[in-house]
Amino acid sequence: MSKPLSILKIESSVRGGASVTRRLADRVVADLLRGAPDATVVTRDVSAGLPQIDEAWVGANFTDPAERSAAQKETLALSDELVEELRAADVLVIGAPVYNFAIASTLKAWIDQIARARVTFRYTENGPEGLLTGKRAIIAFASSGTGLGSDVDFASGYLRHILGFVGITDVTVVAADQMLTLGETQVEAAERQAEEAVARLLAAA
Template identity: 50%
Template sequence: MTHKVLHIDSAITADNSVSKGLTRAIVEKLQSSHADTEVTYRDLAATHLGQIDGAWLAAVNTPADARTADQNDAADLADTLVAELKEADTVVIGLPVYNFSAPSQLKAWIDHVARAGVTFSYTENGPEGLIKNTRAIIAYTSGGTAFGSDYDFASGYLRHVLGFIGITDVQFVVADKGAIDAEASLKAANAHIAELAA
């Protein structure tokens, strides 16, 4: 059976990005573990998703068969991003820490896919995530923002929002000392990738 991987990068540093190198290694590990792997790739820094606004909200909340042409234009990308997420067995996300938090382009992706009635629902028992049986592997990289520290506002947020839409199997590969001891930090992250379960 085909193992579908959604590979998301969000770094602005092109091929020099540590997080991009780690997400590539994670995807390669998954490909080596699954003979039939299908990868969908999104470079959020190159895609320019744009920020959501009132027109976007009206478009995505209008049934597809009732949208105007402008609403279709506004909703098409968001619908595509949601479809990619729903089809994935594993989501691999690059999370470089910018100013103690997630990059704005990754936050924009979250805003596009976290949609009531589509990826989560409100019930009498509280919110329920609708993305089921999906695993997430996050490559967390920073110059010195220690993973899980009081000033790490990136990893906890991403874990929470993924759980909110139903993705509770979340693993982090961490290289958080890029400006302190880059070699040792990267070595530890790659060792973790080598040990990842299929």
């Protein structure tokens, strides 16, 4: 008997109920649950902030696990927890609003906590190798004026790259972008189109 699907949802928007990415991410999860009603869902909301990595964190991370002090283990405790959440997930759903042409600083802090040499990636004689293989990621992308894939979109390409770097290469982006360039009715239509794209994506899976 196969194990239930495991979904990890990462939220980074500071806009609460007004957030487009939160609504899109919720739609992604809801559609996943329709296809796998016994799935487990873990939500990690990073919008309030995560600790930034610092010298102590880097020192602990590069110390052999068997030789880490109690203080170093405590320094890495949150990172270990975040890594285990990600390692356990079959599907990663990321709510990624665009702030000033890039991802939220809190989402970057999450990435810094989970991108760990010898844990989620390693360097080999053939180059870097991601260790979190066999997973799928769906990014719920929303922006006020930045077009998805445009020359000033430093969010979606970065997310694709860093996810691939740790081994997650099956990445899809569903977008409601350039929302402030649209009228009110067009904004609603753009959200509906993004939600329809989610439904088509998961129906085809």
